Amino acid sequence: MSALPEQTALSASDFKSDYRPVWCPGCGHYSVLSSLTKALAELAVRREDIAVISGIGCSSRIPAYTNLYGFHSVHGRALAVATGLKVARPDLLVIVAGGDGDGYSIGGNHFIHACRRNVDMTYIVMDNQVYGMTKGQASPTTPADWDKSKLTPHGTGVSPFHPLAVALAAGANFIARCFAGDPNGTARVITEAVRHPGFSMVQVLSPCVTYQPEQREWKNTVRKADIVTTSEADLAARWLMADDGLSTGVMYKGHRPVYRPELEETASVADLEKWFAV
């Protein structure tokens, strides 16, 4: 994050709108909303300089629950919208938020290339290993034998993928996992992610109590990772591939070059036109 004009004395609630979320009672996404607004209060950036960009899904509803500039775009394309915004307006703080279906499945190509491009923004994926909004289908992080969906009554038969390992391999500059059950910890990690230059990937395990009620168990099984943050991608990769996906913490903070084209005028349109003269 580059230096933005500071705003003091805003609390987390100053970043929330007065709309009542459409989410089910107990949904993990409420807690992610709180963590985000806490982080923004901590970052002390002026409200008008922040934009929250999302796709479609329960989680992607989040921009309207803030009182910031936001874009609730189309399914899977949040990262593309955010990339255009940040490249054209490097002065803004850009947060992208959405779900596992939105980000890893329909938006999978953008996910890879956003990591690779390494534009300075923070991507928060509320991962509940399910498509909540369309009433409970398997996503790319759903276990292969999960047979609760009418669409895949025998389970998907397809292994889930490792979003953080993919992000690391693709070139993301900051990689972390959080748990919605630990809103303060999540807020701290989001703050750190925003401060770190380049593309920051924050996976938040965010239970879908309606279609993945087993995830209520996460409060007993999710634990702090037994690692210290590394800047060495090979170490982080080995750790990520060995992990069961339930450890939280900041796994990687890299020094990869950030994509930030200069926007500087060096010629007029009339200068360009000279080239056409015979």
Add this chain to the structure above:
Amino acid sequence: MSAETVSIAITGAGGAGVMTAAQMVLNAAARTGLYGLMARSTGPQIRGGEAAAFIRLGAKPVNCLDNRFDVMVSLDWLNVERFAAEIPLDAASLIVCDADAGPPPSRIVASGAQFVTLPLQQTVKSLPGGRLNMLGLGVLAAILGVPDDAITVVVEKALRKRGQAVLDAGLAGVTAGRSLVEGLDVGRFHLQGASTAARTDRWSVSGNEMAGLGAVRGGIRFVAAYPITPATEILEWLAPNLEKVGGVLVQAEDELASINMIIGASFGGTPSLTATSGPGLALMMEAIGLSVASETPIVVVNVMRGGPSTGIPTKSEQSDLNIALYGLHGDAPHIVTAANSISDCLFTTQWSVHLAEQLQAPVITLTDQSLGQSRAVIDRPADISFFSKRETFAAAAATPYQRYAITGSGVSAMAIPGTPGGEYVADGLEHSVTGRPSSGAEDHGEQLAKRARKLEDLDYGQYWAEIEGEGPLAVVTWGSCAGPVREAAELARAAGMDLRVISLRLLAPAQTDRLEQALAGVERLLVVEQSHSRQFYRYLRAFYDLPGEIRVFSRPGPLPIRSSEVLQHIQSWS
């Protein structure tokens, strides 16, 4: 040779430099005061294969290719037959070919054209660093009577950066080519440039470059790009040039990304554009709907090629009209414009940017391969600027800001991130005036009507169409077909006929009253277009009450619509 123009085809193996030589001929002729047009035809090969360049020069601006060729310079006969249908020759034509190239294809011989064989390959071999296309350039310069100094300047401009040796070899090739033609009777192909206009007042341009310039002139400062034939040159022109004027081009991972990137950049307040062709446009449709619903201005330039699917990527066709008009889901009012000449790619793109920004809506601008990838020598286009800008929200007012307020014009002030008090969420979900998601009947009705009204109520002024002439017969056309139609109309008028030509630039929203007025008194109406399913004719039938008897001349690509064919339709009806 038709009237005051001369037409030349140059063919050769891909990589032989046919296009380079042709462009040099065009630019050199331009330096002598001539106008001209250069079209290209290539096979599916990426490199190699066969390439043909078609040039038509004239003392007046050239609208389209001629119906026949005066001269064909064939550097070899490899696969030339593939182009035979595109190169109509007759007994008055001259064919220059290589003595060692073997017998010419029977179809070419059958034309009855006069053959001249020259020792092209043999001469090239005798020149150190000699290139066949430079020799061909010399041959052509001599046939067309383009003076040495004009050719030299153009060759120097093109080759100097490749070093003195390459430049010297090039110039030696030109000289050798010239001397091969000595003694041939070619005076009938010499044209005199009528104008002595200053060289800065004549431009040599492609339609794709003009679309790029129109974008920049219109204020576009963000472009997202995914390469596709035949639109890539717009993006390649923009990449270095946009950067100079303080803008930026991002190469996206696909068209889904490029269209959504420009929506994001435009949300941030930067006028934004992308360019693509049929398959890319198909991928962009969902997001263009997002631009409609969220009222985020964007411009998509679609350079049409043969479809459906991958179709014929290197050839022109006007068959993306339907998807441009009707491809969006839901009731999604948007603007569709079309350029009707190479130089008009500039105006139409610039105007499209203006309309998008003023109306906070997406514009799909249609051009096609034959406009985009052809070059023309034109008069320097006038500087046009449109004064109205995107209406933005200035600062915290007494009343709370409503992004989608219902206004008289249908346009409501857009807050740009960074503006305090304007915070709102742009949304593809239906919403209330504040932007709050809503599935209520009243909000839906109001917002649908607002988005339709802002487009329908705008006065588009005189730009909606190009209209010329008077008379009971009207030819209604659009896009690249306007070129041959204009030429046919000129010939018909010269033969004493009265007729009008109407070429639509604004296709959506339909200008019903205006077209009906322009057609008042018409008894016979000829529709000319380049599609198989008569997309333009069906569009006209859907939106306008057409007077009189109607005929349609429609044919799909890849062969161009020729002015002689249009003229035949006009004359056979009189």
